[in-house]
Amino acid sequence: MKWDERRLKIIEYLRDKGINPYPQKYVITHSIVQLRKIGLEKNDRPKDPFLTNVRTAGRVANLRRHGKASFVDIFDEGEKLQLYLRVNELQNRYEQFFAEVDRGDIIGVGGDLFFTAKGELTLLVRDYQMLAKSLVEPPDWSKMSPEFRYAHRYVDFLYNDRARQTMERRYTIIREIRNFLNLEGFLEVETPILQPVYGGALAKPFKSHINYLDEDWYLRISLELYLKRYIVGGFNKVYEIGKVFRNEDIDVTHNPEFTLLELYWAYADYIDIMDLTERLFSHLANRVLGTHELKYHLGDREVVIDLGKFRRVSMFELLSDHLGKDVESMSDEELKSLMKTHGLVPRGSMYVRGLMIEKLFDKLVTPELVQPTFVTDYPQETTPLCKPHRSKPGLVERFELYIAGMEFANAYTELNDPILQDKLFNEEQEMMRRGDQEAHPYDRDFVRALGYGMPPTGGLGIGIDRLVMLFTNNSSIKEVIPFPMVSSKLIEE
């Protein structure tokens, strides 16, 4: 590793003086966060020290030298503390401080807390200690490029307050999802990430090799088929929050690994799941935002989304409204020419009626769904894992939740008919043979599990990263994933 020569010399200098630039321990009396809290309670902002013999620590962000009295900002856990250093208190250690300490170093400081004339909470420093000498010059935090931030996220978290706050909110959301589901009586479970057959979604997988078995296995693309095995096995309300992996493109809404919530609920159907989904979003709005009104930046306009009101409407109704004509009365040829005018290609390039309707819906109607909308009753061809509709032939009991033009949830009355499952998987095999790389593979063990008998079940999937995008007003998935995928060349640099 190549380090900054000047900083290396400082380390040498410190060691020569018998000072360890990386000591084992520094005892603090308060964190910076705690000191700021104390400062907030001092409404009169006393100019004289009101708390003495304080010891705290943080990272040096900014040094402002003024001759014999200087100011230094240190940060910890996203909170700033200003230090005031004076020759009067530090004597010869004053000059030493500026010879030894650079931006980015982590230091411990002891002294007295007071407010400056400008009203800034400040520590009058009486002693200091190097806790970790940094060897890399911190970047100009206002000018960090997105690529740099994503490749070296720890720097982003340190110097970009928004990135830090986005992560804090991400983990609040995940914690509140768990709280909600646990209260609803769901059990959090785990399923394998390495699987002999991938499934539960239509996507290209990552392949791996198990040396011991000398077999090719896959990284999971969803949680579905194993969670349903829990349902078969007699666990009636289960959920998992975990990473899934899809070997597809990387862009502002797609990362090859992303976090998915899936839950399965025995003796429930997709209507029950819709009700549950509404309660979940309402819970999150209350706990995370403190209101059901959410502001989101959509393109160049800001929209206010009401998370207290969910519309329920069928896909056919929405598409018919948009086209100004009944979709069911349109011929396959009409649909196909409509596809062509919009430059659309259906899944696997199969111009099947149901797939064309889904594609047209995605392209034409989805962007208009700004307020929370449950879109119900999809064509059978869109998924091999959903139960046929109880009253509408050719459709399945599926819904997707759209907010701000994005998909946030996908749910089914789950297919539990083993004979139909076998047939639909076989049809997917045919799609794969015809070149659809995202067709669903046949999972023999899963069909066998259904053969043992799975109760009627409702299931739900929610992409956590996109949910965090919504709740943090971010338009790029890279902002809400702690370590988004970027080229390794960019990371290694």
Next chain:
RNA sequence: GGGCCCGUAGCUCAGCUAGGUAGAGCGGCGGGCUUUUAACCCGUAGGCCCCGGGUUCGAAUCCCGGCGGGCCCGCCA
């Protein structure tokens, strides 16, 4: 998979259209300043202009090839 843009000091970038001594701000270093908020003032060092080839008296600049990065469109959550 199709189209567009970029690569110059440690960092952010100007210079390229119209070829003629390599520039600024920040950061570094030296000096000044005892309540500043990205402090300020004075001085100073710092370059394989991504790599290779071509055109030319002369290339950061024009042309060709390569490498690296980004953006848009199509497909996927």
